[in-house]
Amino acid sequence: MPKVTIPVGPQHPALKEPINFMVSVDGETIVDADMNLAYSHRGIEKLAESKTYLQNIYLVERICGICSHTHTTCFVQGVEELMGIEVPERGLYIRTLVAELERIHSHLLWTGVAGHEIGFDTLFMYTWRDRELALDLLEMITGNRVNYGINTIGGVRRNIKAGMKDQILKHIGKLEERVQYYTDMATTESTVLLRAEGVGHLPENEARKFCAVGPTARASNIPTDVRKEDPYAAYEELDFELITSDSCDILGRLIVRMQEMVESCKMARQLIENLPSGPIRAPMSREVPAGEVVSRYEAPRGECLYYVKSNGTFYPERLKVRASTYANWPAVVYSLKGYYIADIPLIIAAIDPCMSCTSRVAILDTKDGNERKVLDMDYLRTYGIKWYKEHGRGVRRR
Amino acid sequence: MSEIVNILLAVLYLLVFPGFLFLFFYGLFCEYFDRKLYARMQNRVGPPLFQPFADFVKLLAKEDIIPEKADKGMFSIVPLFAFAGVLTAILYIPIWRTDAVLSFEGDLVVVLFLLTIPSFALFFAGWHSTNLFSQIGAVRTVTQLFGYEIPFFFACLAPALIMGTWSISGILSQTVIRPEVLILLILAFIIAVISLQAKLERVPFDAPEAETEIAGGSLVEYTGRRLAIFRLMFNIKMVICAALITALFLGGPVLFPAVPGPEFIGYLLGFVVFLLKTLFVVFLLTMMRTVFARVRIDQLLKFCYGWLIPLSIVQFLLLILVRSMGWFA
């Protein structure tokens, strides 16, 4: 077959969210790749400037469904630093516990998706079943399964009650066992090895060059982890290891994530066992003194960075969000080259992409002749009703 | 008079049993069996019994779209072509007794040929859809064909070699006489089942239609009726391939030891035995689907040429040795 360019996305079964890769292939081999981001751009950075700090917690929580705690913690940390609030120990511990449970559920989710990308649906079904254990814990602690809404400026909103401890420890024990099982399975199953070993190679120097973060960087043997380098919340007091792998391929990323789940279970156990007593949040005022701050957080996908600038009012002057997936795209484009079409889904999935995190600012508009139009919800609604009236025949209603 | 009866009988065979009607329901049942088993092994509930049938009917009612740039004639005729190919093959495979509806010396080759038609149909379907994904799928289908077809042929011809006949019914009657020969064919059976998985384009050998890579491959442009026919064709192909393997390696509808009694009870029993054995083959195929991840097309070819073909040659050499020494005669 001659050299052709195939579009992968924005709508493609391998992608759970919209992104577009224009992949040039020669036969089955990829020779070049180009990407197009931001199909789900939502204007959050602009919107944040017109909301108070407290409202913004709930806004940034909705940047991502999987790592919602990441965004609130990162934001709240920054604001607390601006206000000079000292968060009580117990609040920090609960925050960290939720963060680690979130990491477990995110990594399990990723393992399942990676399994699905290589046609290994059994792994997908199993990991997602066990992910429920982590989600149950999160629901018990925070009251929600996805957008936890537990962070607030100065601490957390819900306490851990005495009876919860046993339940949490029990579930963590189960999770540890399951994670061990998946580690064994994924690293010995021959077809998984065939697909993951040596694929999506990202050498250390290239990973540094493209500023890869999180498990992607750690699998390329870069020992970088915000929790270690720049400890926040309660991480300074925790005993855990920084996992790296020198295989630089997808198998490495798989193993790093698996081991990290083991570490997360360990951390969760430490947090529960050493949970200090006391208040869970410090009092706060609504006003934030002028200043600027850079807040960093290790999301399940890597480093997340917030820049908050305040001007002394109730509203932030500027809120900059850099989610972890965004930092990893150049590395993906690099590691696609030279592999097969069959490897595209897995290589893209290997960074655990989260498109909504990546794209935060946009305006809905369509091209209508030469005239640009901004379509609002009302317009779309009337348009839809009109369309169905005209095309009514053949379109059946339930 | 008898000619009319013969023609009517032939129509009956082709359209009702063991032809279209039986294959339609049994094919859908096999899909259910496969899906349910797959779901249970993955810790899911799985579909209800009539789900495949409901899917089929629903697809028939869906809008039928032909891409503007596609070759309309080819696009429409290819599913029917493939469907007719697999339907014909059942007539040569014994279902309730050792004799098939039709048989002649060499029908094994005809069946093997008829079973390759769907692969070519898929190629034409993909190629004439003029969609990038479907064309990649089409190329992969043909690439894969050269991988699995050789070991599959070798494996299916092994029984013919040892039994000394090229007719499926003939092989089966020989099997009844000396069932111990089947032990020699275990290796061929394993090769046949593995290459059958590739022939059916199922995980781990489903690169030609890999949903997460090329969005369904050859069939990406197919909708409605034509897709329904393709899907039904896949189900029937699975049944017929399972029936072929049953007849060649598992003794077909023959129960060992044979139960004495009236003829029709023997036929009924034979039919039940046939169903159980084909379901066993389907079970093996489902197991493979559950425990493996998809391999790439180049890895598949490597596997076929590196392992399956050498092994089937070993099987052949073994059988030639056995024949020349006169063992198991």
Add this chain to the structure above:
Amino acid sequence: MREMEIETETGNLEKEERIKAEVVGKLGDKVEKVEIPRERRMFIYVKRKESFKDVVKFLKDWLGIIHVSAITGLDVGDKFEVLYHLFSYGKEKEGVEVTVKVSLPKTDPKIDSIVDLLPGAVLYERENHDMFGIVPEGHPDLRPLLLPDDWAETGGHPLRKDWVEEKEKEKEKEKEKEGRGE
């Protein structure tokens, strides 16, 4: 008690002070000031945008800072500020977030691209180009990244403070018309 506190603080800030000393010592005239708000955080204010690339080059070559975390654009009234969040890898509790701050006049929002030095900045510079109209000179590819591909030149740069959504503009126009009608 107070003495101890001071001691620990200076002890903690050792690496930051080291970087500061290097930067101030070697780049003295190019850097306006260096702030250390807390442990592991630094702000370097660059005097003139022309010399900004030298600062990044120095940080890369002498201090081995090659990780770009993000690039933030800021609209501060009469000028833009661009913040380069660089990160110095380190062992446990050793990483330092170095933010290089440079201001640009709004009339000529051009700055040297650092993609040739730090290829990881490629997307962030494109993003600022979209959102603020800050042109990184020498950037290989300045197609719209976050904005739609058909985003017109007149569409403006959404994160500028004076930017108004088109819908709002239309509403205002309608209001004006209504006003005239009455």
